[in-house]
Amino acid sequence: MYEKCSQSLLSRCLLLTILLIAFTIFAPVAAQDGPTGQLTVFMWGGPPDIDTYEAAIARYMDENPGVEIELIDAAGCGASYAACKTQIAGGTMADVFVPGSWNYNAMANDGVLEDLAPYVDADSDLDLADFHPVTIEAVTSLRDGTLVGLPMGFNIQSMWFNKDMFDAAGLDYPPADGDYTWDDVRAWAKQLTIDENGNTADSMDFDAGKIVQWGYYNHFVWPWGNGYDPILFAFGGSAMTLPDRGSCNLEHPDSIRGWQFIQDLMWTDHSTVKPDAHAEQIGFLRWVDGQVALQHGSFEQAKLVDDQNPGLNYDIAPLPSGDAGNATVIQVHMWSIYSGSPNKELAWHLLRWLATDGSVGDYGSIMTLIPAYKDNALGEYFVDAPYAPEHTKEAQLDPLEWELTTYPSMYNEKTDQIQGSDGFGDALSEILNNKKSAEEALTGICAQVDAVMQE
Amino acid sequence: MRLRSPSGLGLNLWRDASPRARRQWLTAYAFMSLQLIGLFVFILGPLLVSLYYTFTKWDLIAPAPKWTGLRNWLHFFGDARIGQVLGNTLWFILWATSSFLLLSLALAVLLHQRRRGTTLFRALFFIPYITSQVAVGLVWSWMFNTRSGPIPNFFRLFGIEIPNLLLDESYAMIAVALVATWQALGYGITIYLAGLQGIPGELYDASSVDGASGWQRFRFVTLPLLSPTVLFLTVTSFIAAFQLFDLVIILTGGATGVAPGGPGGSTRTIVLYLYEQTFLFSERISGLGYGATIGWMLAVLIFIVTMAQFRFARSTVFFLEDSD
Numbered sequence: 001m002y003e004k005c006s007q008s009l010l011s012r013c014l015l016l017t018i019l020l021i022a023f024t025i026f027a028p029v030a031a032q033d034g035p036t037g038q039l040t041v042f043m044w045g046g047p048p049d050i051d052t053y054e055a056a057i058a059r060y061m062d063e064n065p066g067v068e069i070e071l072i073d074a075a076g077c078g079a080s081y082a083a084c085k086t087q088i089a090g091g092t093m094a095d096v097f098v099p100g101s102w103n104y105n106a107m108a109n110d111g112v113l114e115d116l117a118p119y120v121d122a123d124s125d126l127d128l129a130d131f132h133p134v135t136i137e138a139v140t141s142l143r144d145g146t147l148v149g150l151p152m153g154f155n156i157q158s159m160w161f162n163k164d165m166f167d168a169a170g171l172d173y174p175p176a177d178g179d180y181t182w183d184d185v186r187a188w189a190k191q192l193t194i195d196e197n198g199n200t201a202d203s204m205d206f207d208a209g210k211i212v213q214w215g216y217y218n219h220f221v222w223p224w225g226n227g228y229d230p231i232l233f234a235f236g237g238s239a240m241t242l243p244d245r246g247s248c249n250l251e252h253p254d255s256i257r258g259w260q261f262i263q264d265l266m267w268t269d270h271s272t273v274k275p276d277a278h279a280e281q282i283g284f285l286r287w288v289d290g291q292v293a294l295q296h297g298s299f300e301q302a303k304l305v306d307d308q309n310p311g312l313n314y315d316i317a318p319l320p321s322g323d324a325g326n327a328t329v330i331q332v333h334m335w336s337i338y339s340g341s342p343n344k345e346l347a348w349h350l351l352r353w354l355a356t357d358g359s360v361g362d363y364g365s366i367m368t369l370i371p372a373y374k375d376n377a378l379g380e381y382f383v384d385a386p387y388a389p390e391h392t393k394e395a396q397l398d399p400l401e402w403e404l405t406t407y408p409s410m411y412n413e414k415t416d417q418i419q420g421s422d423g424f425g426d427a428l429s430e431i432l433n434n435k436k437s438a439e440e441a442l443t444g445i446c447a448q449v450d451a452v453m454q455e
Numbered sequence: 456m457r458l459r460s461p462s463g464l465g466l467n468l469w470r471d472a473s474p475r476a477r478r479q480w481l482t483a484y485a486f487m488s489l490q491l492i493g494l495f496v497f498i499l500g501p502l503l504v505s506l507y508y509t510f511t512k513w514d515l516i517a518p519a520p521k522w523t524g525l526r527n528w529l530h531f532f533g534d535a536r537i538g539q540v541l542g543n544t545l546w547f548i549l550w551a552t553s554s555f556l557l558l559s560l561a562l563a564v565l566l567h568q569r570r571r572g573t574t575l576f577r578a579l580f581f582i583p584y585i586t587s588q589v590a591v592g593l594v595w596s597w598m599f600n601t602r603s604g605p606i607p608n609f610f611r612l613f614g615i616e617i618p619n620l621l622l623d624e625s626y627a628m629i630a631v632a633l634v635a636t637w638q639a640l641g642y643g644i645t646i647y648l649a650g651l652q653g654i655p656g657e658l659y660d661a662s663s664v665d666g667a668s669g670w671q672r673f674r675f676v677t678l679p680l681l682s683p684t685v686l687f688l689t690v691t692s693f694i695a696a697f698q699l700f701d702l703v704i705i706l707t708g709g710a711t712g713v714a715p716g717g718p719g720g721s722t723r724t725i726v727l728y729l730y731e732q733t734f735l736f737s738e739r740i741s742g743l744g745y746g747a748t749i750g751w752m753l754a755v756l757i758f759i760v761t762m763a764q765f766r767f768a769r770s771t772v773f774f775l776e777d778s779d
Contacts, residue, residue: 082734085515089743106737110516209602275713276602276619416735421723422536425714433622433718455738 036066037346042074042087042094056358060350067346081106081416088112088340095341096351101138101331101407102415104148108141109413113148114337119348120147126352132400135372138332138407142245149334150355153369155298156330156405157230158395159185159320163313165192165213165293169200174294176391178318178326178399182234182261185294185320189215189271192293201271208270215271217283218296220262223419223428225408227296229329232258234322238409239424245412246453248446250424254324259431259438267434275432288312298331299382299396303368306387316395327404333369370396414452423449508747515743527748530740537749539720540728543628547724548696550632555692556685558636559643564673566644567651577648581641588638592705595634596621621706624719631706631722635699643688650684651677655775682772690764697757700726725753 043053050073057071072094077083081103087093099107107113120126128136131151139149159174166173169191174180192215193201200206201215219227225239232238237255241247249255265272273283273292287295288304290312295301296319305312319328335354337347359373360381371377378384383393399405410418419425430441469477484491509527511520531537562580566573583591601607601619610617620630654677662672703722708715716723732738733746 085734089515109737110514112516275622276600279596279600280603414737417731417737420714420731420735421716421720426717426719429622429713429718433619433713452738 034064034066035346035349037343038068038070039096039343039346039350040070040072040094041350042072042077042084042097044073044076044079044098056354060353060358063353064349067350069350084112088338093338093340095343095347096335096337096354098152099149099334099336101333102411104139104334104336105142105411105413106415107336108146108148109143111339113141113146114339114341114344114347115146115148116150116337116348116351117147119352123352126356130356130374131372134330134400134405134407135332137243138330139334142412149336150351151359151372152333152335152355153359153371154330154332155300155369156396156399157226157296157298157319157328158399159317160287160295160297160301160314161317162287162290162293163315169293173315174317174320176317176394178320178394180317180320182231182320182322185216186261186265186269186271189265189294190269191215193269193271201269206270211270211277212291214273214277214283214286214292215269216265216294216296217273217287217292218262218265219284221266221273221275221278221283221432223425223432225410226298226329226331228258228262228428229408229410230296230319230327231262231322232409233327233329233404233406234258234320234324235261236322236324240409240412240418240449242406242409245409248418248424248449248453249409250427250442250449251444251446256438256442258322259428259442263431263434263438266432299368299370299392302385302387302389302392315389315391317391318395318399325404326399326402328399328402329408330400330405331407332372412453417452418449422452505747506751508744509751511744512740513743514737514741520744523744527740527745530745531748531752534740536728537725540723540725543720543722544697544699544724544726546628547632547635547699547722548693550629551635551696551699552689552692554632554636555639555643556688559640559688560647560681560685562640563644563647563651564677567648577641577644580644583638584641586638588701589705591634591638592702595630595637596706599630622713622718624721627707627718627721631699631702634706635696635702639692639695643692646688647681647684650681653775654680679773680775682768683774686764686768686772690761693760693764694757697753697760698726699724700730703727725749729753 041053041057043050045053054071057069061067061069074087074094074097075083077087077094078098079100081100084093084097084099084107099113104113120128128147135151135154136147138154139147139151141148161174163173166188169188171188171191174184174188190201192213193206193211194213195207196210196212197205197207201208218231220231221227229239232255235254235258237252237258238249239255241249250259266274273286277283277286281289283292284295284297284301285304286292287297288301288309290309305314319326321327335351337344337351341347356373360371360376360379370382376382377397378393382388383397385392389395412418414423417423424442424445427441427445430436431438435441469480472480508520510522510524512523512526513520566577566580598604598606599620601617604619607617607619618626620626658676658680659672662676667675703724704715704727707713707717707722716727729746729749732741732749733743
């Protein structure tokens with residue numbers, strides 16, 4: 001009897017112990033809301049960019065304690081497609097990463113990027129209309145129209161000007177409504193370019209070999225599409241046909257006219273930073289230092305001035321118009337999911353957060369990108385940021401409504417190649433270094449570029 | 456240990472060997488095993504795998520390479536750009552190796568003399584060799600700068616305006632060769648100095664007694680006895696020159712309005728083209744397979760050139776025989 005009773009008690013104790021252990025193990029999981037799992041994220045950029053990525057991911061993990069994220073600076077994978085290829089071939093590619101706006105079409109063409117449209121369709125709380133249409137256009141594959149990323153933020157080219165230099169030359173500032181022309185810029189640039197004897201570029205005594213202040217700087221000197229495309233667009237041309245970006249458009253008379261305008265600024269007027277001066281010190285840093293009056297650039301300049309030359313007296317205006325109207329280019333930074341990721345649902349959860357709720361806050365203001373989601377750009381994270389110049393909204397947001405605003409025309413699946421010796425790289429080099437006129441350099445170039453596109 | 460075998464086959468060697476000799480063999484191979492494993496895993500294995508890739512198409516994205524047979528090899532011989540990039544590479548080799556071999560020899564002969572300061576100069580010449588190519592490229596791209604670069608400003612002293620050599624199709628590769636030579640001089644000088652120190656002094660004494668002039672001593676004593684060193688430097692500098700890549704990227708891909716390999720494709724070398732086809736381009740043929748094919752053809756070319764150099768060396772290189 002005693003034995004039987006003792007056995008029964010033992011069984012109950014054992015059962016109770018098992019239940020207690022099971023509760024201890026499973027209770028926290030059952031009580032935890034939200035996603036669980038592990039992800040890897042690749043990032044690239046300078047130390048401030050890395051800091052902001054780390055802050056954003058830390059915030060996401062605070063809000064989603066069941067998700068563990070490894071953030072890796074993976075030798076530039078994203079900025080460099082070659083670096084991503086080695087990661088993919090080695091089986092170490094991240095779940096989420098940041099493709100460059102210059103190479104995402106190549107990645108999309110190779111099937112590296114997950115199509116996000118089904119995820120968006122299945123998400124009743126996410127409306128792509130909450131992003132500006134131009135930013136969604138810029139994350140859409142040219143090949144098949146699939147959505148290959150969500151915008152992290154974007155930048156846009158505006159005219160940055162040194163108010164003291166304009167005052168000293170007795171010139172009115174570029175108007176904040178964009179009601180001025182590239183011919184105005186050319187005339188101003190000549191009056192604002194000064195040699196070491198104080199002669200301006202429109203003076204007979206001007207010495208182009210001894211310039212101490214340049215009237216204008218543009219990224220076209222690299223040569224970079226963010227610099228030359230707004231001019232070509234405003235003149236009615238482009239490097240590649242729009243919107244498909246599938247064929248060369250450099251032999252179009254308006255494209256040639258645009259490039260001749262650029263060459264004349266450099267070599268006829270001597271009013272803009274030429275390649276050799278740019279090689280000495282990058283042109284936009286010359287503007288930050290106070291050596292250049294007008295600069296065609298993005299909002300990164302505001303942060304640079306804030307860090308390096310806070311006393312600079314400057315403002316910004318939208319880019320001017322040409323025969324075809326006002327034009328500028330945007331560059332969208334995006335989050336994408338690797339198509340081979342085994343954690344796509346979780347990756348989507350992270351990516352969606354980063355592009356929406358997480359798009360401002362810790363990193364929206366530091367990255368100096370314009371938040372692309374809803375009206376976030378109008379608030380403290382951009383327009384009202386402490387170092388934002390007076391006409392930030394007019395120069396950086398209003399141009400989004402221009403018909404000619406888009407992303408650079410040479411950003412397609414063969415950007416690397418068409419910018420090199422096989423494409424139009426050498427022809428542009430001849431123009432920029434004054435070896436040939438724009439017409440001489442560009443005549444016949446399209447057969448070469450189109451052959452690359454078709455190969 | 457002396458081993459004998461009637462047939463010369465390893466099996467017979469092993470069978471005929473004494474137990475002690477066998478133990479010694481096993482011990483020797485045990486010591487060598489790590490090296491042999493490394494050789495197979497890290498050198499022969501990848502070599503064979505890369506040879507396999509030459510018969511495939513792989514963009515590094517697909518899960519596995521796709522067999523394409525001889526397509527990469529046939530494309531190589533029909534690729535119009537190969538002629539240009541090989542021509543550019545040979546043009547570089549001509550300038551870089553000749554200037555390297557001659558200048559480093561001349562400087563080594565000068566620095567071989569026992570005078571004050573030679574040790575300092577040897578160290579100074581060696582510094583560029585241990586400097587990163589990126590740093591060298593950045594410094595030299597400024598040296599050629601027509602606004603503030605020392606080279607154009609030197610010519611300006613004499614009223615001569617020279618273009619930025621890196622922006623001129625005719626001179627860009629020569630400028631790259633000049634930079635490569637400047638960087639490698641210290642290495643060449645060091646090797647030549649080692650060779651010069653190995654020449655017995657009594658030969659110079661004997662030639663002086665015979666009335667030889669300084670030039671005759673150099674021509675008939677130094678140069679012949681230095682010929683093995685010249686051969687070594689010739690072979691290694693040719694191999695290195697065939698692989699030119701970093702300097703071109705830095706010198707021509709900077710902020711000078713020129714695409715890497717420019718201007719006009721004049722500095723596009725075969726290794727730069729290999730990189731472009733492997734990682735950057737998306738032509739039908741592009742990918743690791745075609746890149747490996749270019750790499751193998753380059754290796755074959757280097758092998759042929761090296762063999763030709765050794766063949767030429769048979770009649771021109773003199774080895775000092777050991778009197779023992």
